[in-house]
Amino acid sequence: MSATVTAPERIDVEGPTRASIDVTESTSAEIRAFADRNDCDIHLERRGGRTYLVAVADR
Secondary structure: OOOOOOOOOOEEEEEOOEEEEEOOOOOHHHHHHHHHHOOOEEEEEEEOOEEEEEEEOOO
8 A cells, every 4th residue: 555745835845755854953853743644654853953854755
């Protein structure tokens, strides 16, 4: 079964199975809400002094 990544305004959709959101100034509640809305693997990435939560859906 294939999962999809939802795309609210702040999310950068990087491809059909990958999206990221800048969480540098986000609260833990916002990060948790993002994770709960998406049935996919998530991890944090540092890019140029910013922190991004990245969601990767199953293909």
